[in-house]
Amino acid sequence: MQHLNQQNLASIDNQISKPSFNRSMLKTGMVHIGVGGFHRAHQAYYLQELATKTNQYDWGLCGIGLREEDRNISTILKKQDQLYSLLIKHPNGTIEPHIIGAIVDYKFAIEDPQSVIDKLAHEDTKIVSLTITEGGYNFNPSTGEFDFENSIIQEELKHPKNPKSVYGFLAAALQKRRDNKLPAFTILSCDNIEHNGDVTKKMLLAFTQKLNPELADWIEKEVRFPNSMVDRITPVTTAEDISFLAKNHDLIDDWPVTCEPFIQWVIEDKFSNGRPALEQVGVQFVPDVKPYEKMKLRLLNAGHSVLGILGAIHGYQTINECIDDPLFNTFLKQFMDKEATPVLDAVKGIDLDTYKQSLLDRFANPNIKDSVSRICSESAAKLPKFLIPTIKENLDNDGNIALSTLVIAAWCFYSDKQTDLNNKPLEVIDSQKVVLQNSAQIAPLSFIQQKAIFGDLSKSERFTSLYEVMAKELYNNRGVKKQMQKLV
Numbered sequence: 001m002q003h004l005n006q007q008n009l010a011s012i013d014n015q016i017s018k019p020s021f022n023r024s025m026l027k028t029g030m031v032h033i034g035v036g037g038f039h040r041a042h043q044a045y046y047l048q049e050l051a052t053k054t055n056q057y058d059w060g061l062c063g064i065g066l067r068e069e070d071r072n073i074s075t076i077l078k079k080q081d082q083l084y085s086l087l088i089k090h091p092n093g094t095i096e097p098h099i100i101g102a103i104v105d106y107k108f109a110i111e112d113p114q115s116v117i118d119k120l121a122h123e124d125t126k127i128v129s130l131t132i133t134e135g136g137y138n139f140n141p142s143t144g145e146f147d148f149e150n151s152i153i154q155e156e157l158k159h160p161k162n163p164k165s166v167y168g169f170l171a172a173a174l175q176k177r178r179d180n181k182l183p184a185f186t187i188l189s190c191d192n193i194e195h196n197g198d199v200t201k202k203m204l205l206a207f208t209q210k211l212n213p214e215l216a217d218w219i220e221k222e223v224r225f226p227n228s229m230v231d232r233i234t235p236v237t238t239a240e241d242i243s244f245l246a247k248n249h250d251l252i253d254d255w256p257v258t259c260e261p262f263i264q265w266v267i268e269d270k271f272s273n274g275r276p277a278l279e280q281v282g283v284q285f286v287p288d289v290k291p292y293e294k295m296k297l298r299l300l301n302a303g304h305s306v307l308g309i310l311g312a313i314h315g316y317q318t319i320n321e322c323i324d325d326p327l328f329n330t331f332l333k334q335f336m337d338k339e340a341t342p343v344l345d346a347v348k349g350i351d352l353d354t355y356k357q358s359l360l361d362r363f364a365n366p367n368i369k370d371s372v373s374r375i376c377s378e379s380a381a382k383l384p385k386f387l388i389p390t391i392k393e394n395l396d397n398d399g400n401i402a403l404s405t406l407v408i409a410a411w412c413f414y415s416d417k418q419t420d421l422n423n424k425p426l427e428v429i430d431s432q433k434v435v436l437q438n439s440a441q442i443a444p445l446s447f448i449q450q451k452a453i454f455g456d457l458s459k460s461e462r463f464t465s466l467y468e469v470m471a472k473e474l475y476n477n478r479g480v481k482k483q484m485q486k487l488v
C-alpha cells in the first residue's frame with residue numbers, strides 16, 4: 001500500500017493515469033480561491049489536460065483557502081504534495097482513475113495571510129479564478145447590491161492590511177501589483193451565478209470604492225472579469241471512494257474526488273494579462289456567455305433542485321433514484337419544457353431538446369449516486385439563482401408556475417420539519433438553516449416573505465395562493481407524489 005505523494009508517484013499502479021509533465025517546472029499562472037471537489041474535478045482537470053497535451057509550463061495552479069473550513073483540505077494537499085486522484089465514473093460502472101498534478105502549491109490564508117497576498121501579487125499570476133459558492137459573493141439577493149452590513153467586511157474596511165474575505169485579499173493584492181507596476185490579473189468566476197463575472201466586478205468595485213477610490217478606478221480600467229459557465233457533476237466523496245483506491249490500486253489518498261465523464265467550460269474571451277490556450281482541450285471561448293449560463297442554471301441546476309427537494313421529502317437518497325421513478329422523470333421533463341424553457345434565450349448552436357435529453361441521461365448515471373442532501377445543501381443561496389427567477393419571469397409573462405411552486409412548498413416543509421414525509425430525519429446543510437426553519441415554523445406564508453431569498457415574490461397573489469394550497473396539502477401529509485401527479 002502506498003501513500004499518494006510526489007516521491008511515490010512513479011511507483012504507483014500504472015493502471016492509473018498520472019501527470020506526464022514535470023510538475024516542478026510548472027509556474028503558477030493561475031491562482032484559485034476555493035479548492036473544493038468541483039475545482040479539482042473541473043478547472044484543475046482542464047489544466048492537467050493542457051499541460052499534458054501542450055507541454056506548456058506557464059499554467060500550473062496554486063490553490064488558496066480563505067475559510068476555517070479549508071483547513072482540512074489544506075492539510076491533506078500539503079501531505080500529498082498537492083496530488084489527488086480523480087475518479088471518473090461512467091454509467092456502465094467503469095471507474096477511470098487519474099492522478100491530477102496540475103495544482104503545485106497551496107496557501108491557507110488563516111495561517112499565513114501575507115503569503116496569499118504575495119502569491120496573488122506575484123508576476124507569474126495572470127489569472128485568479130474563483131469557486132467560492134453561490135452564497136460567497138456577499139450581495140443582497142433582493143437588491144443585487146454589495147452587503148456592507150457584513151461584519152467581516154466592516155472589519156476589513158477598518159483594517160485593509162488584514163484582509164479576511166475574498167474581496168479584502170483581491171484588493172490588497174491588486175494594490176500591491178499597482179504599487180509594483182505589475183499588470184493586473186484577470187478575475188475568473190467559476191460559480192453558478194448568472195453573469196458571474198459582472199457580479200464579481202460589481203462587488204469588488206463597490207468594496208474598493210469604499211476602501212480606496214483610486215484603486216477602484218485602476219481596477220475598473222485594468223481588470224477583466226470574464227463571465228463563464230462551468231459544468232461537471234461532482235458528488236460528495238464517500239468512504240467507498242477512498243477504499244476503492246486502496247482495494248484496487250493499493251493507494252492511500254485521503255481525499256479523492258469523483259465526477260461524471262461530462263465536462264464543459266464556456267468562457268467570455270476577455271483577459272487582462274494573457275490566458276492559457278484551453279481551446280486546445282475543448283474549452284469554448286465565446287463573445288457572450290450569458291445565454292449558456294442561463295440555460296445551464298435554469299435547466300441543470302434548477303432541475304437538480306426540483307428532483308432533490310421533492311426527492312428528499314419523498315424519501316429518496318440519490319438523484320438517480322429520483323430520475324428512475326417515472327413520475328419524477330415526467331415531472332422534471334415538464335418543469336423543463338413548460339416552465340424553464342419558455343423564459344430562456346436561444347443559444348447559438350445548441351438544440352435545447354438535445355440538451356435537455358442529455359441532462360436526463362446524466363442525472364440517470366447510476367454510478368454517480370449524487371446525494372439529494374448535496375443538492376439540497378445551501379438552497380437558500382442556490383434557489384434565488386436557479387429557480388426563483390424562472391417563477392418571476394413566468395409571472396411577468398403569464399406563464400406556467402405550478403411545478404416550480406410545488407418545489408417551493410416542498411422546500412418550506414423540508415426546512416420546517418427537517419424530515420421526509422415519513423418523519424425520517426434529513427441531513428439539512430444550509431448556513432441559513434435556523435432562519436429558514438424559524439420562518440417556516442411561523443407559517444408557510446412567512447417562509448416566502450423572507451425578502452433576502454424571495455424578494456417580493458410573496459406579493460404575487462397568483463403565486464401565493466397556489467403555494468399556500470400546496471403547502472397545506474404537504475403539511476396534511478397527502479404525499480408529495482399525489483401532488484406531483486395532479487400537475488403532470
Ligand code: CS2
Binds near residue numbers: 192
Ligand atoms: C448542483 C451543482 O449544487 C447543486 O445543486 O446542481 O453542484 C451541479 O452538480 C453542478 O453545477 C454541475 O455542473
